[in-house]
Amino acid sequence: MLAVQEIDVFIHASHILRRVSLEVREREVVCLVGRNGAGKTTTLRTIMGYHRPRGGGIRFNDVPLHERRTHEIARLGLGFAPEESGIFPDLTVAENIEISTWTRPGGRPAAERLAAAYEIFPVLKQYGARKGPEMSGGERKMLSIARALALDPDMLLLDEPFEGLSPAIVPTVAAGLNEITQRGHAILIAESNIYHVPDFATRLYVIERGEIIFAGRPDDVRKDAAALRAIGGHA
Amino acid sequence: MRTPVVLSLVGIAFLGLPVLAPAYYVTLMLPFMAYGVVLLGLNLLFGYTGLVSFGHALFIGIGAYTGAVLTTHLGVRHMELILPAAALAAAVVAAPVGALCVRYVKIYFGxxxxxxxxVFYTFLLKFYKLTGGDEGMRMLRPYLLGSEWPGFSKTAYLIGPYYYFSLAVLVLATLLMWRIVRSPFGLCLKTIRDNPLKAESLGVSVPRYRWYAFMISAVYAGAGGALLATPTGNVDPTLAYWTHSGNIVFMVLLGGFSSFFGPLLGAFAFIFLQDTVMSVFPYWRLIFGAVLAFIVIFAPGGLMGLFARGRRPVEVSRA
Incomplete structure (x- = not known):
């Protein structure tokens, strides 16, 4: 479904990603784990077209993404929820979610897509007319994911969906993500905390200093000392 | 709840004004209504999309000169034809100009x-044969609803039929803009203003939407320009001069760009303030400079922000 092939990404003069390759197949939940500054966010932002890889390529359902602009990539069916949530403060919660149904019309009817998004995080329903700034960090994360979902994407890109959340709300978000995978969407999650990797994750990549140093099943990472050291987990 | 009441009171006042107020004040309302149309459009670009244009007088100029050329040279006297023609002329110019400008933001866009x-100002000034140079051109009294209103003196025409015609145009322009800002398109513009990068990742084509907003605001400025030309009876290059662009930005700031009706209030306040200050003090720009500084520092939400204080905080960006 999504294939990132040996991309090299520079931001100004810095070489941020070095020959990064990763793959997400249909219905998979793939986690990209690494420390802050390892290149997780840059990887996701390069997939979304914010950075142009200097080498290598990215294909999504056999369309080359690295030649497309960001809004075109979104309309191809990639739903992106960034780390800082990116809630539009002047729009109500309902409007924030509805945007995606206007920008990518076609496919399933808007009402059905909105219903599906609210079903994952029912708590958002009660906020309908409220505005973004009145929400807590966890609620913003949920809103950001729901909005990406209303795009009716084939695949979701989530940048640190659990970061800064209170422990009480982490299971709610995790359950929501699980529910999303049950419906057939693939998910790529960037995560800095190995303990936040949900148990329904099918595969795991570890990134360190812009390079992929581990690729495999989540259970196997515990046997890889170097990878484990990079993400600060205990054996 | 309060808004419909205020709006109906304002509506009644507008309808009754020509009967109740002295003719002089009624004639002051004519530029107010013309600027009102211009500012509704300008604020779609400024308040809703986050792009500050310092050249919007260009489109006022195009609208006004379209009216003057049509009435004096081409014998087209019906205002019902002049307004769409002015809007169209503005759109034709705005299409390439906008396509270039919206690729830049902030100060570069400005x-x-x-x-x-x-460039347009210089064109008006130098192409004497076409534009009349610095003397400009006459804008003949347009027909309204197919009639020349022959029994009316110039003032009677302006404070009677032309007043109500302008009012109708302003009301229509307001209703249309209300629909635009509340449509999905309008909300997408707000997302562009708040966070263009994020808007793009949701599938909003940022340059295209900015261009649409630019075109719509130019169309409004063109129509407003044509409306503005009649009371003056003459159009000249200063209509397109940059200080005129500055004035309309000032009106938006004065009224408050974060509110839908703010710019209309700003136009109203600007015109009556200018009239009052000019009559007592020759250096009116001095006073206006002080007012502008005061607004930016103490009342960034403009007059509308002062009225609305306590209801909704106005968020100010110092970045």
Missing amino acids: MLTLAFGM
């Missing part, structure tokens, strides 16, 4: 629009 405005 400077580029300023440059295009000055």
Whole structure:
């Protein structure tokens, strides 16, 4: 479904990603784990077209993404929820979610897509007319994911969906993500905390200093000392 | 709840004004209504999309000169034809100008629009045969609803039929803009203003939507320009001069760009304030400079922000 092939990404003069390759197949939940500054966010932002890889390529359902602009990539069916949530403060919660149904019309009817998004995080329903700034960090994360979902994407890109959340709300978000995978969407999650990797994750990549140093099943990472050291987990 | 009440009171006041107020004040309302149309459009770009144009007088100029050329040279006297023609002429110019300008943001966008405005100003000034140079051209009294209103003196025409015609145009322009800002398109513009990068990742084509907003605001400025030309009876290049662009930005700030009706209030306040200050003190720009500084520092939400204080905080960006 999504294939990132040996991309090299520079931001100004810095070489941020070095020959990064990763793959997400249909219905998979793939986690990209690494420390802050390892290149997780840059990887996701390069997939979304914010950075142009200097080498290598990215294909999504056999369309080359690295030649497309960001809004075109979104309309191809990639739903992106960034780390800082990116809630539009002047729009109500309902409007924030509805945007995606206007920008990518076609496919399933808007009402059905909105219903599906609210079903994952029912708590958002009660906020309908409220505005973004009145929400807590966890609620913003949920809103950001729901909005990406209303795009009716084939695949979701989530940048640190659990970061800064209170422990009480982490299971709610995790359950929501699980529910999303049950419906057939693939998910790529960037995560800095190995303990936040949900148990329904099918595969795991570890990134360190812009390079992929581990690729495999989540259970196997515990046997890889170097990878484990990079993400600060205990054996 | 309060808004419909206020709006109906304002509506009644507008309808009754020509009967109740002295003719002089009624004639002051004519530029107010013309600027009102211009500012509704300008604020779609400024308040809703986050792009500050310092060259929007370009489109006022195009609208006004379209009216003058049509009435004096081409014998087209019906205002019902002049307004769409002015809007169309503005759109034709705005299409390429906008396509270039919206590729830039912030000060670069402002400077580029300023440059295009000055190009047009120079064109008006130098192509004497076509435009009348610095003397400009006459704008003949247009027909309204198919009639020349022959029994009316100039003033009677302006404070009677032309007043109500302008009012109708302003009301229509307001209703249309209300629909635009509340449509998905309008909300997408707000997302562009708040966070263009994020808007793009949701599938909003940022340059295209900015261009649409630019076109709509130019169409409004063109129509407003044509409306403005009649009371003066003459059009000249200062209509397109950059200080005129500055004035309309000032009106938006004065009224408050974060509110839908703010710019209308700003136009109203500007015109009556200018009239009052000019009559007692020759250096009115001095006073206006002080007012502008005061607004930016103490009342960034403009007059509308002062009225609405306590209801909704106005968020100010110092970045």
